[in-house]
Amino acid sequence: MRVVENLNQALRGLLDEDPSLFLLGEDIVxxxxxxxxxxxxxxxxxxxxxxxxxxxxxxxxxxxxxxALAGDRAIVEIMFGDFLAxxxxxxxxxASKSVTMYGRRVPMRLVVRCPVGGNRGYGPTHSQSPQxxxxxxxxxxxxxxxxxxxxxATFSRMLDRGEPCIHFEDKILYTQxxxxxxxxxxxxxxxxxxxxxxxxxxxxxxxxxxxQVVIVPGGLANPxxxxxRSLFLAEERSCLVYVPSQLYPFDLDPLLxxxxxxxxxxxxEEGTAGGTWGADVAQxxxxxxxxxxxxxxxxxHSAPSVVPTAPHLERGVLVQESTIYQALRETEDA
Amino acid sequence: xxxxxxxxxxxxGLPAPTPAAADPTELSALAxxxxxxxxxxxxxxxxxxxxxxxxxxxxxxxxxxxxxYVPVALRPLIGEGDHIFSNHRGHGHxxxxxxxxAGLLAEIMGRQGAVCHGVGGSQHILRDGYLSTGVxxxxxxxxxxxxxxLKRAGQGRLAAVxxxxxxxxxxxVYEALNVAALWxxxxxxxxxxxxxxxxTATEHQMAGTIADRAAAFGIRHRLVTSTDVNVxxxxxxxxxxxxxxxxxPLVVEFVTRRVGPHSKGDDTRSPEELRAIEGQDWYRRYxxxxxxxxxxxxxxxxxQLADVVREVTARPLSTWTEA
Numbered sequence: 001m002r003v004v005e006n007l008n009q010a011l012r013g014l015l016d017e018d019p020s021l022f023l024l025g026e027d028i029v030x031x032x033x034x035x036x037x038x039x040x041x042x043x044x045x046x047x048x049x050x051x052x053x054x055x056x057x058x059x060x061x062x063x064x065x066x067x068a069l070a071g072d073r074a075i076v077e078i079m080f081g082d083f084l085a086x087x088x089x090x091x092x093x094x095a096s097k098s099v100t101m102y103g104r105r106v107p108m109r110l111v112v113r114c115p116v117g118g119n120r121g122y123g124p125t126h127s128q129s130p131q132x133x134x135x136x137x138x139x140x141x142x143x144x145x146x147x148x149x150x151x152x153a154t155f156s157r158m159l160d161r162g163e164p165c166i167h168f169e170d171k172i173l174y175t176q177x178x179x180x181x182x183x184x185x186x187x188x189x190x191x192x193x194x195x196x197x198x199x200x201x202x203x204x205x206x207x208x209x210x211x212q213v214v215i216v217p218g219g220l221a222n223p224x225x226x227x228x229r230s231l232f233l234a235e236e237r238s239c240l241v242y243v244p245s246q247l248y249p250f251d252l253d254p255l256l257x258x259x260x261x262x263x264x265x266x267x268x269e270e271g272t273a274g275g276t277w278g279a280d281v282a283q284x285x286x287x288x289x290x291x292x293x294x295x296x297x298x299x300x301h302s303a304p305s306v307v308p309t310a311p312h313l314e315r316g317v318l319v320q321e322s323t324i325y326q327a328l329r330e331t332e333d334a
Numbered sequence: 335x336x337x338x339x340x341x342x343x344x345x346x347g348l349p350a351p352t353p354a355a356a357d358p359t360e361l362s363a364l365a366x367x368x369x370x371x372x373x374x375x376x377x378x379x380x381x382x383x384x385x386x387x388x389x390x391x392x393x394x395x396x397x398x399x400x401x402x403y404v405p406v407a408l409r410p411l412i413g414e415g416d417h418i419f420s421n422h423r424g425h426g427h428x429x430x431x432x433x434x435x436a437g438l439l440a441e442i443m444g445r446q447g448a449v450c451h452g453v454g455g456s457q458h459i460l461r462d463g464y465l466s467t468g469v470x471x472x473x474x475x476x477x478x479x480x481x482x483x484l485k486r487a488g489q490g491r492l493a494a495v496x497x498x499x500x501x502x503x504x505x506x507v508y509e510a511l512n513v514a515a516l517w518x519x520x521x522x523x524x525x526x527x528x529x530x531x532x533x534t535a536t537e538h539q540m541a542g543t544i545a546d547r548a549a550a551f552g553i554r555h556r557l558v559t560s561t562d563v564n565v566x567x568x569x570x571x572x573x574x575x576x577x578x579x580x581x582x583p584l585v586v587e588f589v590t591r592r593v594g595p596h597s598k599g600d601d602t603r604s605p606e607e608l609r610a611i612e613g614q615d616w617y618r619r620y621x622x623x624x625x626x627x628x629x630x631x632x633x634x635x636x637x638q639l640a641d642v643v644r645e646v647t648a649r650p651l652s653t654w655t656e657a
Contacts, residue, residue, distance in 0.1 A: 022482075048486075051517075053513065054509070054512055054513060054516070056509035056512065056513065058475065058505070058506055058509060059475045059478075059506060059509025059510055059512075059513060060475070060509075060513075061475070062472065062474070062475025062476045062478070062479065062506065062509075062510070063475050063476070063478050063479035063482065063510075063513065064479060065475075065476050065479060066475065066476040066477060066478060066479020066480040066481075066482070066483070066493075067479045067480070067482060067483055068479075069465070069476060069479070069480060070417075070479070070480045070483035070484070071483070072483055074479075089469060089472060089506075090472065090475065090476075093467075093469050093472060094467065094469070094472050094473075094476060098460075098467075100453070100656065101450075101453055101454055101458050102450045102453065102454050102458065102459070102460035102465075103448070103449075103450035103451030103452070103453040103454060103654060103656070104450070104451070104656050105656050106460065
């Protein structure tokens with residue numbers, strides 16, 4: 001099953017189960033079913049709760065916040081993550097603050113989901129990874145779709161938090177397959193660690209023998225796994241890979257023993273340089289493990305640049321499998 | 335457009351203030367309860383400015399001096415099951431709904447008994463179906479979402495949103511009106527058009543009119559120029575009922591005057607202009623038109639508010655446990 005199909009099943013299943021759940025977004029109703037087809041079929045089953053909206057990202061995020069305020073649950077699809085900039089006020093100043101700014105906890109069951117990332121040739125305003133702009137907002141949790149985490153569980157978890165969440169969905173990942181049964185392929189196996197199975201742990205061999213640990217959100221999980229596979233086959237060097245579902249607040253504790261053992265940590269993300277999610281996680285790791293690390297945490301991210309349209313230029317800016325492979329080799333040699 | 339008594343608005347802005355002596359309409363006699371509420375809001379706001387002047391309040395506040403009659407007129411038209419969205423200038427809206435000056439003052443002063451434990455302060459209040467927040471235009475889309483919920487519940491409840499003339503500069507307003515009209519949602523937009531956005535006069539910040547903006551979305555618009563609580567209430571009662579019955583939005587534009595500063599001592603209007611505005615102030619006019627009732631209640635309310643200020647000021651600091 002492809003990841004987008006798993007997501008589609010999750011959205012339809014949640015709408016079937018919960019008569020107070022709304023799904024709002026541009027062009028999400030049938031027969032179009034959303035720009036990336038994540039909502040296909042949902043409006044046919046629930047025409048009164050799956051609502052196609054005008055092109056008003058800020059407005060519809062506010063409408064969803066109003067539904068949440070009134071006790072309903074709402075999921076908003078923003079067609080491209082770049083357009084989250086248009087929702088910034090409603091997400092940051094209203095939905096997130098409302099959870100605590102009135103002196104008592106006000107549950108806001110609201111998820112904003114959006115496709116992110118490049119390598120599709122969509123150009124500077126349709127290719128960004130805007131996760132970093134939302135790190136550290138009180139009462140706002142950030143999640144990213146992965147090929148390991150079942151979306152029904154992730155969305156239930158987000159809606160049950162009682163605070164707004166953003167779900168980032170890598171566009172390339174939509175078309176790739178979900179992993180099932182603890183195996184990625186003949187070489188790589190995986191399981192889950194942390195509360196609610198929050199983080200997938202992928203390894204070649206015994207996780208205790210890994211020479212380095214990679215932390216990567218779901219969007220770049222597959223390029224990282226490809227690089228790890230190549231490194232093992234070429235040089236028999238073993239990496240342990242963590243793929244968290246929840247990016248912020250980040251639960252580092254379940255990862256600490258293996259990070260301490262390996263002493264070498266690489267954090268990979270597609271966002272551009274400067275104020276990155278990875279830098280925030282690296283700071284947490286440095287605080288907890290400074291004496292145990294063999295070297296500072298290595299950050300791998302895209303260049304400090306807009307994301308160009310032409311494929312050769314886009315490749316030059318965005319993190320590629322080769323970038324990751326090179327970083328893993330350098331970290332092990334250091 | 336439907337003009338309810340009094341002046342007729344000039345295109346693009348408010349009519350010029352009429353000199354005090356003209357006193358165009360005599361205010362009708364109010365029930366004691368209505369006058370008490372008007373006076374409670376007036377003296378609450380004056381108390382705040384006094385407390386600021388004496389250095390006893392922290393931060394900032396925005397008083398609604400001159401505009402008190404708007405929420406008082408609307409009070410019986412908006413029920414407990416309805417939602418009210420208020421803005422930075424919301425003390426009158428709150429007091430008209432809850433008649434709780436002590437809870438509001440405690441909130442503004444960070445004292446025990448504060449409505450929101452002192453976290454929200456003057457412009458961030460949530461109590462039952464009442465919510466205020468401090469970003470212009472932000473609450474209109476939220477009100478549309480609440481109205482969607484209410485319409486589905488099918489009990490004829492509505493979401494009322496107070497905004498000002500300055501709020502129309504925000505794009506969120508237009509996104510929200512479009513959806514409210516498109517989806518036929520019971521949103522009651524209450525525009526307190528006081529002719530000045532902080533320090534900027536309407537003619538310097540708004541092209542066209544609010545009526546034409548509503549018309550562009552096919553939303554009904556009512557212009558209210560009266561400052562008489564009884565007149566406004568009688569005129570608006572059937573309009574508000576219509577919003578409930580049809581589940582369709584309505585924009586009510588109140589031509590009003592802010593007698594006081596935007597926040598504290600930051601009024602840039604000329605002395606002549608302020609004098610003219612003061613001449614239209616319901617407080618002074620009502621005192622002239624109904625002196626016996628006015629003096630009796632004005633004194634009583636002043637004393638009540640002075641007691642509230644003394645009592646709340648003496649309370650311990652508020653505590654916030656749920657971060």
